[in-house]
Amino acid sequence: MKIGIPASLILYLFSLMAAPLVPGIINRVKARFGGRRGQPLLQPYYDLARLIRKGFVYSRTTTALIYWGPLLQLAALGTALTLLPLFPGVPPLLSMPGDYILLFYLLALGRLFTILAAMDTGSAFEGMGANREALFSALAEPALFIILATLVHRSGFLSLSQIFVESSAPLALPGAEVMILMAALYLILLSENARIPVDDPNTHLELTMIHEVMVLDHAGPDLAVIQYGVSLKLWLFMILLCQIVLSVLPNLGVLMPLLWLAALLIITISIGIVESTMARLQMRRVPQLLVAASALALVAYIVSR
Amino acid sequence: MKSSDHLLTHNGFAFPFNKCPILPLPRFQEGVLQQVHDGGRVSALFAMPQSTASHLLVAVISHDLEGLLAVLATEAAQHFPSLTPACPQVHLFEREIFEQMGIKPRNHPWLKPVRFPQTPGVKRKKNAVGVMDFYRLEGEQIHEVAVGPVHAGVIEPGHFRFQCQGELVHHLEISLGYQHRGIEEHLSGGPWPATLYQMEAAAGDTSIGHTLAYCQNMEALSGVRAPARAQAIRGLALELERLANHIGDLGALAGDVGFLPTATYCGAIRGDLLNMTAVVCGSRLGRGLLLPGGVAFDLDDRLIKTLLSRLKKAQQDVTSAVALLWDSSSVLSRFEGTGRITQAQAEEIGMVGPAVRASGVEQDVRHDHPTGIYQLFQVPMAVLTQGDVHSRAMVRWLEIQRSLAFCQDLLAHLPEGEVLMPLKNLASWHMAISLVEGWRGEICHVACSDAKGKVSRYKIVDPSFHNWFGLALALRGQAISDFPLCNKSFNLSYCGFDL
Secondary structure, eight states, X not given: OOOOHHHHHHHHHHHHHHTTHHHHHHHHHHHHHTTOOOSOTTHHXXXXXXXXXXXXXXXXXXXXXXXXXXXXXHHHHHHHHXXXXXXXXXXXSSOOTTHHHHHXXXXXXXXXXXXXXXXXXXXXXXXXXXXXHHHHHHHHHHHXXXXXXXXXXXXXXXXXXXXXXXXXXXXXXXXXXXXXXXXXXXXXXXXXXXXXXXXXXXXXXXXXXXXXXXXXXXXXXXXHHHHHHHHHHHHHHHHHHHHHHHHXXXXXXXXXXXXXXXXXXXXHHHHHHHHHHOOOOOGGGHHHHHHHHXXXXXXXXXXXX | OOGGGOEEEOTTEEEEGGGSOEEOHHHHHHHHHHHHHTTOEEEEEEEEEOSSSOEEEXXXXXXXXXXXXXXXXXXXXXXXXXXTTTOGGGHHHHHHHHHHHOOEEETOTTOOOSSOOOOTTOOOOTTOTTOXXXXXXXXXXXXXXXXOSSOSSSOXXXXXXXXXXXXXXXXXXXXXXTTOOOHHHHHTTOXXXXXXXXXXXXXXXXXXXXXXXXXXHHXXXXXXXXXXXXXXXXXXXXXXXXXXXXXXXXXXXXXHTTOHHHXXXXXXXXXXXXXXXXXXXXXXXXXXXXXXXXXXXOXXXXXXXXXXXXXHHHHHHHHHHHHHHHHOHHHHHHHTTSSOOOHHHHHHTTOOHHHHHTTTOOOOHHHHSOOGGGGTSOOOOOOOSOOSHHHHHHHHHHHHHHHHHHHHHHHHTOOOSOSBOOOOOOOTTEEEEEXXXXXXXXXXXXXXXXXXXXXXXXXXXXXXXXXXHHHHHHTTTSBGGGHHHHHHHHOOOSHHHHO
């Protein structure tokens, strides 16, 4: 089955549209666990619309970095999303050998701009947040690359498009290894997207924040760009996890879109459940969690050989 | 204790001030040190103007085991040798004396402003509150983090300076005074019509506690006893205030570690408790309930039934909400071992309330110096030994359970009779001391009257005055990301400190 560029483009545009819905669903799940009705599902869209209508506010101590940071970060994320096959059997917009490395370094590039924009403000809080973000993302990197190495190794292909689209049974792994792989990726997903137990997206306590504290000095359209980027990044990681899940399931043909949506929904709800039922880790325990993710990924890699 | 050196009295009593011997300064200081060494605790140390040239220094030492209060007095002119090096718990009292009266404690190790009052004659720049030297670490790896006085979230203003090495806090210094209103000074020549309202707002979340301490003083000075039924309603109000705040604190502690269920449920249950106070007096914070001489509102049978059924409901709700907290290992791992205060530290710096009971010190005004209804109904004291966030949270939970039982017991056995006695004129040249165990700990009010039976000096010591330094100590060697959690486990008052 050969599906051309239009399908890829439609999926890409759908992703851009649908990404902010994910935080909306997570918030709803958390509200239900707390015995509340919760905000509207579309609240993230309302927030973006509200922020975009506002003006810009910049501190006198900042340079152009704080203006360009959010935009470059969003550009990096938007480009990264073109490299990822978004739906089983549909190739991504762009594809080349080794594109998975480009994808994750585009994410790193986006993070670099966020960190630079944070340090540009000269605030002690933002410096601390940047420091934490840099450390934890560096520790998450080994796990990510071991996961990718496992995929490459099993499928024998060198691009994401080939791994997920062209190989008939991309992983061809029995259940256990995939479970381990998914667990490792899930931990990285939580960490990279500033979710509990690593970070708390709802806290107002600057001293405990990681991601939120880096964007404290951004307002209006800048903040909208950042928040949109946050949901896009979460979407990207969820799609990757979803692809691995679906790759081990039998192809159900016309039911595939439903299965795809169901998998995304389950991942979204599970993030909400994790956030509702456990406390954050102590900051000094976060590296242990990330090392554990790397260890899990390594186990999957070794077992799959 | 040599009896010639001091006057012994009880909580809630007044005495003619000339009964208190005026000691020479060295004997006064020896006396204070000796009594603290013998297990006493400095509940208040303050100066009052005597003549244009000299001031009277008064120390109130609580002897918790004996249930006695010792009062020592001396005369001081321009300066006196600081007691702080030998007795650290007076450090803030001495800074306060210097700031209020200009009497200098010589060799005080850290003589800095406390509240930055706009004293006439002292030139200070506009908005200069908080402008002073802070302790600083130097070095390549050291960085300073300044938080506040304007915070995210709806909290009071205070300035925190952290000296950090990476995520590790070596030192924390806290600077307050942004909400100084001059409540003590306003009372001179009083009581005024506004005084009662000022007491209710001394620390807004401790309306009942501070107003009760004030009422006890006014009753002691005028020789009136509040009727038994009024005493019981006061006890009920004090415990409802404790319940609402402790439950709110447990919810906030859960919220600080990102544990949502307990955070949201406890927030709602706190509202239920506040509403119980509201059905008694129309104010969720208990404003307007207490009057010198009794209480303004009586309880009828229907109201008692309502309160009992609401208390039962709240008991069930809070038990299941808090059980989630203790059953969650991720929460326990955040609470345990965080922000430890040892028993020795707690005693040395003179901490009070649930924070000191969490460090293994048996101290509770309701038990040690009972007044009113607490002389008849006992509330068992909750003491734990670890001194960490977990202990401070657990002490609150134990107190919640015991207060709930106490309230239900009290409502079932409410004394009959009047609820208000008319107040008489205040006795002249008397001093009264009143201690109340507010939900944060010991509230100490000292009232002195002049020849005309007017208040000549009114001293308020909020529990936060004793405990802020404990928070600074708890942070040493901790991760800076744990500060909000430690802070919430103390949950101290800014306006109660600032007065």
